[in-house]
Amino acid sequence: MDITIAQNIEKIIKSIDNERVQLIAVTKTKPVPVLLEAYEAGLKVFGENKVQEMLEKYEQLPKDIQWHLIGHLQSNKVKYIAPFVAYIHSVDSMKLLQEINKQAFKNKRIIPCLMQIFIAQEESKFGLDPAEAAEILASSELKELENIKIVGLMGMASNTSDTEQVKKEFAGLKQLFEQFKSTYSGPNIDFQELSMGMSGDYPLAVAQGSTMVRVGSALFGHR
Ligand SMILES: *Cc1c(COP(=O)(O)O)cnc(C)c1O
Numbered sequence: 001m002d003i004t005i006a007q008n009i010e011k012i013i014k015s016i017d018n019e020r021v022q023l024i025a026v027t028k029t030k031p032v033p034v035l036l037e038a039y040e041a042g043l044k045v046f047g048e049n050k051v052q053e054m055l056e057k058y059e060q061l062p063k064d065i066q067w068h069l070i071g072h073l074q075s076n077k078v079k080y081i082a083p084f085v086a087y088i089h090s091v092d093s094m095k096l097l098q099e100i101n102k103q104a105f106k107n108k109r110i111i112p113c114l115m116q117i118f119i120a121q122e123e124s125k126f127g128l129d130p131a132e133a134a135e136i137l138a139s140s141e142l143k144e145l146e147n148i149k150i151v152g153l154m155g156m157a158s159n160t161s162d163t164e165q166v167k168k169e170f171a172g173l174k175q176l177f178e179q180f181k182s183t184y185s186g187p188n189i190d191f192q193e194l195s196m197g198m199s200g201d202y203p204l205a206v207a208q209g210s211t212m213v214r215v216g217s218a219l220f221g222h223r
C-alpha cells in the first residue's frame with residue numbers, strides 16, 4: 001500500500017466533511033496498480049476523461065467500481081461505455097444525448113447524465129451556455145429519451161488564483177442549478193447533482209453547494 005495515496009484520501013475526505021458531497025477520484029493517466037491501491041484504500045468511484053482508457057481500466061479492475069465519464073465524449077464512442085458507465089458528466093449537445101439514449105436502450109439501462117455548463121473565463125470548445133442548456137431541457141425531443149436521465153450540471157471554474165472569481169463562477173452555477181431544478185421536471189429530468197470542484201478549488205466548490213468533487217492530482221500527485 002502506497003502510504004501517500006491512503007493519506008491523501010483521508011485528508012481530502014476530512015477536509016470535505018460533508019455527507020452531501022461525493023468524492024470522485026480522477027484517475028486519468030494513472031496506471032491500473034495505482035487505481036487498485038486507491039480501491040483498496042476505500043475509493044470505489046473513479047472519473048476518467050477518455051473512453052478508451054476507461055474501457056481498458058474497467059476490464060482490469062473489480063466490478064463494484066463506479067465509472068464516471070468526465071471528459072468530452074464523441075457520439076461514436078458512447079457504445080463502448082454504455083454497458084457500464086455510472087454517470088456521464090459532460091453532455092454538451094442534444095445529438096450526444098440522443099446517442100446515449102440509443103445505446104442505453106440497447107443495454108436495457110437508464111444512464112444518468114449531467115449537462116456541462118461553460119462557466120470559466122477561458123475560451124473552451126466544450127460546454128453549453130445557460131441558454132443552450134435551457135433549450136435542451138425545454139425541448140420536445142428530450143421527452144422522447146426514456147433511457148437517459150438528466151440529473152444535474154457540471155462545470156469547471158477558471159484556472160486562476162483569484163479565489164473571488166472562482167467563487168463567483170461556482171455560485172453562478174449553483175444558481176443556475178436551482179433555477180433549472182425549479183423550472184424543469186419530467187420523467188427523465190431530476191436535478192440532484194452539482195459536479196464542481198477539482199484539486200485546486202474543491203473547498204470553494206463545496207462551500208458553494210457542490211455534490212460531486214472531481215479530484216485527481218491532490219490524490220495521486222501531478223500527472
Ligand atoms: C482532470 C480533470 C479533473 C481533475 O483535475 P485535478 O486538478 O487533477 O484534480 C476534474 N475534472 C475534469 C473534467 C478533468 O478533466
